[in-house]
Amino acid sequence: MTNQAKPLILVTNDDGVTAPGIRNLIQWMNILGEVVVVAPDSPQSGMGHAITIHDTLRCNPTTQDAGPQTEYACSGTPVDCVKLAVHQILDRKPDLVVSGINHGSNASVNVIYSGTMSAAVEGAMQRIPSIGFSLLDYSWDADFSAAKDHVLSIAKNVLAKGLPQGVCLNVNIPKVSDQPYAGIKVCRQTMGHWDEDFEARVDPAGKPYYWMRGEFVDSDGGDDSDIWALKHNYLSVVPIQFDLTAHHALAAIHGILGA
């Protein structure tokens, strides 16, 4: 299946294997290496780092469109896709995992809820250089074309130079406008939050149910943050780690617990 001469690139996402975002990403990655796609067979947005531990997984070859890539559609979450690809489908470790291009922002705290970004984090946990890409346009018909050169450049640099151990990249791309992109900005995760509410409805049987709604609030405002970069038409790149320890808080916790 694999060819030692070219880098092996695993492509996944959370919008599902048919989404235009991943179809674009596959075409572009075909330029850089041998591409194997293992992506969800249905939308998995908002799945975070969920894995399938009490159920079976299906993973079958699929053909979505012409091209040299090999493709599989998987019944699981984006993180399942990465684990299944690395440990079952592929006969060697990929040189790069790319996830996306997500339809919609994964900037700020969205990184935590995002299946697309969790796939990239899982790639880093498997010690593979990994990048998640997202476009700030939720539309199925979103225009991804303007991002092509930047996406290729970032992927090429990461293939050539690797990434620090335990770190993956969260790349967000502004929605296409009249202005060309201002460039790439390496920045930190904005400490924003979602202001949620729930719309209560009643079903035809008279029983209540809820829809979650929310509005993102940039309660941070820093000019070194990803939301700032995106507002100023930069692609934002945040290095993401999976050591969740709040090292700065260890002393405070000693004090609080008296331990």
Place this chain on the structure above:
Amino acid sequence: MTNQAKPLILVTNDDGVTAPGIRNLIQWMNILGEVVVVAPDSPQSGMGHAITIHDTLRCNPTTQDAGPQTEYACSGTPVDCVKLAVHQILDRKPDLVVSGINHGSNASVNVIYSGTMSAAVEGAMQRIPSIGFSLLDYSWDADFSAAKDHVLSIAKNVLAKGLPQGVCLNVNIPKVSDQPYAGIKVCRQTMGHWDEDFEARVDPAGKPYYWMRGEFVDSDGGDDSDIWALKHNYLSVVPIQFDLTAHHALAAIHGILGA
């Protein structure tokens, strides 16, 4: 529903509202305050920080056993439960979110996959002091009793003194043995990993499917880590943050991307 005199404690988990772990935790929290339970109506292990964004949520009053607590069973993920509780069910902000007691370890990188811990992280994102508790015993009949005093002491201290902004606690409790617990150890997340493989099977229709399996490997070995503490019969307490930025890697990423 609420009583201003007593602290309001929201209790949730990922094993579901009927699990012995949460039934113990509810009884103990009744000692400290007014308890409202909003927990999944079915097991949600391994759901990470998943949320329900493309489907409806159900949340109905339930009675599991006698006690002063108010209880709701919710169709969503643990993170959905926290959001629904805070923004729909409760008429004031809880003073404390406790999640668990999980049946099984959430030490090391398990924190990332854990629905129990993601509920605590979501509590911190909602700016509520939050704690996730887990027992290193997967059995439904696990003995939680030995942990009671420590769990109460940690919860009492957090109620009295709060937690640093943006930080929640990941508390893991050794399995009950002949030895009393050695105490509480504040520590960092062990940088271990899961060594996964997939068992391929064939269904009665002749089609392939997979079961994920795995073995945890402590590839860290540090004596300031949660795995070390648990091995030495301490309860481990790791402060967990949701700023995933690898601040230490920002300069390296500038170099790699030439940006």
